[in-house]
Amino acid sequence: MNVLIRLEQHGDVAAIHDITERAFAPMRYADGNEQDLIDRFRDAGAMALSLVAEREGAVVGQVTFTEALAADGSSGWYALGPVAVEPGLQKQHIGSKLIEAGIAELRARDAAGCVLTGDPAYYSRFGFRPYPDLSPDAQVAAYYQILPLRVSAPDSVISFHPLFYGPPGQ
Numbered sequence: 822m823n824v825l826i827r828l829e830q831h832g833d834v835a836a837i838h839d840i841t842e843r844a845f846a847p848m849r850y851a852d853g854n855e856q857d858l859i860d861r862f863r864d865a866g867a868m869a870l871s872l873v874a875e876r877e878g879a880v881v882g883q884v885t886f887t888e889a890l891a892a893d894g895s896s897g898w899y900a901l902g903p904v905a906v907e908p909g910l911q912k913q914h915i916g917s918k919l920i921e922a923g924i925a926e927l928r929a930r931d932a933a934g935c936v937l938t939g940d941p942a943y944y945s946r947f948g949f950r951p952y953p954d955l956s957p958d959a960q961v962a963a964y965y966q967i968l969p970l971r972v973s974a975p976d977s978v979i980s981f982h983p984l985f986y987g988p989p990g991q
């Protein structure tokens with residue numbers, strides 16, 4: 822499928838919200854607020870990178886990267902997510918193209934690595950591996966994965982951006 826991967830632009834905001842809401846709706850592991858999380862990151866200036874997939878002039882997928890925090894103070898850590906593809910266009914490698922383009926950009930920034938929570942059956946194809954001992958959160962440890970980039974062997978707990986856990990003050 823012919824898709825263009827490009828940086829998010831202002832006019833993409835509503836489509837990203839809509840696609841993310843519909844893509845996560847049937848997922849039993851979803852919070853149901855993934856689309857709000859993206860808006861919260863954007864509003865707080867916490868979006869480190871947002872890429873969209875465009876097909877025939879329409880946004881059909883999006884991936885968010887935020888900065889992550891290493892307990893040892895090392896810099897250059899990122900978190901991937903949410904990522905979503907238009908439900909009728911899934912499993913046609915749009916998600917893979919978004920993630921691969923995002924990882925390429927992290928490499929260009931000399932990132933230490935990237936963390937996420939998700940299904941290892943999917944994310945292992947991009948080089949993510951489980952690191953349950955480094956998870957900041959016991960409840961997601963089984964799904965916590967890291968893709969080491971500049972750092973070959975991560976040995977510090979890497980935490981997600983505080984906004985991952987809800988709006989400030991909640």
Ligand SMILES: CC(C)(COP(=O)(O)OP(=O)(O)OC[C@H]1O[C@@H](n2cnc3c(N)ncnc32)[C@H](O)[C@@H]1OP(=O)(O)O)[C@@H](O)C(=O)NCCC(=O)NCCS
Pocket residue numbers: 844845848904905906907910911912913914915916917918938939940942943
């Ligand atoms: C997850 C998601 C972004 C993947 O995007 P996609 O474009 O559908 O996935 P791709 O086509 O790039 O997948 C590549 C391969 O992974 C497989 N795959 C897709 N989702 C998978 C999953 N959840 N588990 C295991 N394999 C998966 C595909 O079948 C494909 O296999 P192939 O290479 O043998 O053809 C998309 O399915 C989606 O929006 N899902 C709902 C929201 C969601 O769950 N987001 C991720 C939360 S962690």
